[in-house]
Amino acid sequence: MxxxxxxxxxxxxxxxxxxxxxxxxxxxxxxxxxxxxxxxxxxxxxxxxxxxxxxxxxxxxxxxxxxxxxxxxxxxxxxxxxxxxxxxxxxxxxxxLDLKQLEELRKKYRHLGEGETIALDGTVVPETKKQDE
Incomplete structure (x- = not known):
């Protein structure tokens, strides 16, 4: 100490x-x-x-x-x-967790966030809505 x-x-x-x-x-x-x-x-x-x-x-x-x-x-x-x-x-x-397990978890979370974008006001904009605009 x-x-x-x-x-x-x-x-x-x-x-x-x-x-x-x-x-x-x-x-x-x-x-x-x-x-x-x-x-x-x-x-x-x-x-x-x-x-x-x-x-x-x-x-x-x-x-x-x-x-x-x-x-x-x-x-x-x-x-x-x-x-x-x-x-x-x-x-x-x-x-x-070891590095391999952390990378797998990172891929999972990256995949979860792929279809979403965050707008400037902080709201989540789904990918489909973005394409329609």
Whole structure:
């Protein structure tokens, strides 16, 4: 749980405009220090190593944030499915299906929606009505 809290705070901090501006400022300072260090290999190694480490750590931070957001979204959708009388409660357990089963289900729902179009006012327009117009 500590990691989740730290990751959440870090992801919020990393997304701030001032953090981005700070990163730009550091890159400008590094660039301006080039003539002082005669653009040597160590000078280049500092930025390469720094950006590699930051990128490596950010991958885990972004993945944690994405997993958390996905879990929250799934829970919200599950709740909407649960309280909707016409919804199929079987949809609440889709996480246990393999890719082949999910593709079959996707084809079924795609087929169900093929004959219908949604009008701009949100009403369903059957395909036959569309052709008559």
């Amino acid at each position: 500590k990691f989740a809290k730290i990751a959440q705070k870090l992801s919020l901090w990393a997304g701030l405009p001032r953090t981005f501006l700070g990163a730009i400022a550091l890159i400008i300072l590094w660039g301006l220090s080039g003539p002082i260090f005669h653009f040597n290999d160590t000078w280049q190694l500092i930025i390469n190593t720094s950006t590699t480490i930051i990128t490596f750590l950010m991958v885990f931070l972004i993945q944690n944030t994405q997993n958390r957001d996905t879990d929250i979204l799934h829970l919200k959708i599950d709740e909407l499915l649960r309280v909707t009388k016409e919804a199929q409660n079987a949809m609440l357990g889709l996480e246990s």
